[in-house]
């Protein structure tokens with residue numbers, strides 16, 4: 254028997270908009286295509302039919318259109334359930350007129366296929382068919398493909414404006430039951446250029462953790478978008494992400510995203526949907542640089558982890574002092590969704606050299622509430638557990654919580670909280686016995702002087718990273734002390750000091766960076782772990798405007814000109830602070846220290862008093 258060409262079958266399936274949805278029966282479950290690929294004509298028609306329907310359950314994720322079906326007037330006709338609570342349905346969910354399904358987006362296709370959420374009718378939007386009769390799901394493959402494959406009836410809006418994206422992104426005309434032609438412009442989400450200083454500060458810190466050749470996932474939101482301008486100096490970045498927007502295109506056009514170093518799908522951007530401008534939609538059209546896959550592939554942690562050096566960047570609503578991350582609700586108010594947050598955090602954790610980063614401003618928009626909190630707000634849900642969390646970044650700094658105990662986490666998170674909330678966070682952490690009862694903080698005015706971070710190479714290719722000490726250095730500073738020989742300890746402290754206990758060590762790391770300064774020299778191993786190998790500090794005497802200085806260089810690094818450099822550097826910093834000069838005590842039997850002072854180029858006054866010299870010099 255001769256096969257009828259698909260073109261003929263296609264024609265027979267074409268309906269007018271007003272007739273296309275008549276097959277929907279009362280009480281059925283209807284899926285609507287996601288995000289910017291929402292089939293707008295079909296949704297309009299569904300709403301037109303509203304009064305004739307009852308108890309129609311709508312399954313969706315991320316509504317960007319007006320969502321009339323959640324209006325109170327449709328209470329008996331529609332019940333809306335969503336995997337992501339977008340802005341247009343937030344009020345309905347908060348008033349109990351619509352439902353939120355907290356599920357990993359990567360799990361949704363399996364939920365559809367298993368019949369756990371049976372779909373009677375799928376309303377989707379696709380590109381026109383190609384020569385073989387395949388339509389592309391275009392800008393949203395995500396959960397749409399699995400919904401269409403599981404649905405009893407598939408109704409598709411065929412729109413020539415929908416780009417033909419490549420990858421696992423096609424449906425054959427034979428698998429569509431009803432077609433409606435559309436020329437409606439696709440929904441566009443114009444790139445939000447964040448004007449907030451805070452978003453840029455967070456973005457700049459985040460970009461510090463991104464290295465050439467890394468593969469990135471960035472969630473949607475203002476802060477991830479703000480990162481793009483800070484990636485201009487990077488090379489050969491790759492993308493494996495659930496969603497991307499116009500920012501990604503700019504970096505592709507400027508040759509920064511090449512995907513060349515990717516270990517999975519090299520040379521390809523892998524995603525499951527995109528949202529942005531018409532320019533973006535034209536860019537992905539028939540473009541083999543992009544591969545679109547369903548969410549159960551793109552966001553499967555096992556797949557993600559096959560990208561070496563995977564960096565996952567996601568926003569959060571609150572983080573508690575133990576590192577629990579709330580990302581889908583503000584208290585009881587559902588806001589957003591579980592999405593791919595945890596999937597990418599787990600995938601990045603398992604990736605060789607991977608990093609996962611949570612970004613959030615330190616306070617709510619009006620500054621009235623800290624987003625680093627002693628405990629999550631009542632009703633807030635944990636999306637990323639304290640076992641999964643890795644980096645947390647606010648405009649005040651970067652906290653690396655991976656493998657750290659609760660005390661360390663609490664202190665690190667308090668350090669990156671807004672200064673006006675640090676005291677109360679400290680008090681709460683003490684109340685919960687997370688930290689030492691006598692724990693101190695740096696003065697509120699202290700601002701970590703990042704501009705003082707420098708790398709310097711010494712003899713025998715010894716590379717040292719010098720930076721101001723941080724409160725989180727307490728343990729590493731203790732380790733440095735305990736690594737010193739008895740001789741070095743004696744020369745530094747003039748006594749056989751045996752311990753550097755917390756009650757003393759904490760005062761050495763919680764500084765104001767003005768009158769008290771300490772620069773630590775750090776050696777990083779090949780895995781990026783930091784070890785302090787030298788420290789130089791000064792303490793200002795306000796009455797004389799002279800600062801007392803001291804140094805220690807780890808035994809195996811002495812006589813490599815490290816001490817000489819540290820003195821030079823501390824002189825430079827002190828001069829900039831308006832300090833007049835340094836004083837020091839050095840044992841007469843410490844020629845190395847004396848030599849360092851004499852080689853500084855300053856005019857040294859030294860007075861021998863017993864077995865030690867009192868040294869002073871002005872800059």
Ligand SMILES: CC(C)(COP(=O)(O)OP(=O)(O)OC[C@H]1O[C@@H](n2cnc3c(N)ncnc32)[C@H](O)[C@@H]1OP(=O)(O)O)[C@@H](O)C(=O)NCCC(=O)NCCS
Nearest residue numbers: 741744745805806811812813814815816817844845846848
């Ligand atoms: C003192 C100390 C900070 C110097 O740091 P360093 O990195 O070794 O110093 P540098 O390498 O820059 O300079 C040391 C100079 O002393 C010289 N020196 C070392 N031992 C010496 C000795 N026994 N006699 C004479 N000169 C000596 C070195 O040759 C070098 O001079 P050069 O630059 O002309 O070669 C370091 O040895 C140290 O930490 N010692 C233990 C703690 C301590 O003494 N702190 C000072 C308390 S005030």
